[in-house]
Amino acid sequence: MFDSEDSASNTSPPGIQISTILLRQSWPWYGRWGSNYIYGTSTVLCGLVYHLEGRDDTYPVMEKRHNPDIHTALDWLKRTQNSDGRWGERLETYYNPGLAANGPSTALQTAWALMGLLAHLPPVDTSIIRGIRYLSPTQIKEGELSGSWKEDHYTGTGFPNHFYLCYILYSQYFPMMALGRYTSLSGYRSLKDLDSSVGNHTPKYALHG
Numbered sequence: 001m002f003d004s005e006d007s008a009s010n011t012s013p014p015g016i017q018i019s020t021i022l023l024r025q026s027w028p029w030y031g032r033w034g035s036n037y038i039y040g041t042s043t044v045l046c047g048l049v050y051h052l053e054g055r056d057d058t059y060p061v062m063e064k065r066h067n068p069d070i071h072t073a074l075d076w077l078k079r080t081q082n083s084d085g086r087w088g089e090r091l092e093t094y095y096n097p098g099l100a101a102n103g104p105s106t107a108l109q110t111a112w113a114l115m116g117l118l119a120h121l122p123p124v125d126t127s128i129i130r131g132i133r134y135l136s137p138t139q140i141k142e143g144e145l146s147g148s149w150k151e152d153h154y155t156g157t158g159f160p161n162h163f164y165l166c167y168i169l170y171s172q173y174f175p176m177m178a179l180g181r182y183t184s185l186s187g188y189r190s191l192k193d194l195d196s197s198v199g200n201h202t203p204k205y206a207l208h209g
Contacts, residue, residue, distance in 0.1 A: 028041040028076050028101075033157055035091050035094075035154070036091070036094060036157070037089065037097070038080075038087055038101055038109050038113050039155075041073050041076065042077075042116030043116075044073070044116075045074070045115075045119050046116060046119045049120060070120060073116070074117065074120055076101075077101075077113050077116055077117055078127045080113075081130065084105055085130035086106070086107075086109075086134050087105065087110045087113040088104045088105040088106050088109050089102065089103040090103035091154060094157075094160040094161050095161055104153060106151060106171070107135060107138065107171055108170050110134060110135055110175070111174040111175040111178035114131045114132065114135070114181075115174070115177060117131075118182060118185060123185040128182065131178075132178075135149075136179060139175070148172050149172065149175050155167075156170060
């Protein structure tokens with residue numbers, strides 16, 4: 001019988017090695033299907049969490065050793081957080097990497113960054129709290145778009161430097177995923193009281209060591 005977990009464990013090391021080499025080239029990870037380095041870095045961080053020392057069946061694993069490459073990626077996400085607590089990145093980064101994580105704030109890219117951070121850091125981390133404090137209150141509360149987030153920028157990638165897409169649901173389900181992971185880690189039963197209590201709640205998991 002095919003065991004998907006065993007298969008992933010057997011095939012992942014080459015991918016992990018390649019990801020590590022790319023990071024050591026001084027840039028964060030490139031994003032193929034979303035713009036751009038925020039998306040790529042978050043995706044790799046979420047994947048690498050399963051291959052760290054101390055892995056168990058809890059997602060994410062809070063008690064583990066971070067290797068220097070992961071610390072570099074986490075620090076990069078923290079450094080590139082905008083002053084309003086969000087993240088943003090322009091499409092121009094595909095031909096000018098020097099603009100990585102430089103751009104107007106969006107709910108979608110904020111969600112990507114939060115997912116990467118939440119995979120390795122406790123929910124009481126300052127950068128995480130700042131991002132969540134933006135993401136939850138800015139959800140549209142009334143009308144036909146109630147429960148969604150406004151998205152004015154293209155963040156989906158068709159072919160880099162040629163054309164880009166607006167995946168309508170990207171800005172909906174990624175923020176929901178980020179809020180869901182934060183809620184789970186923080187011990188909330190729902191998002192009902194999230195707006196007023198972010199950062200003032202005892203987390204379900206704590207970072208040790």
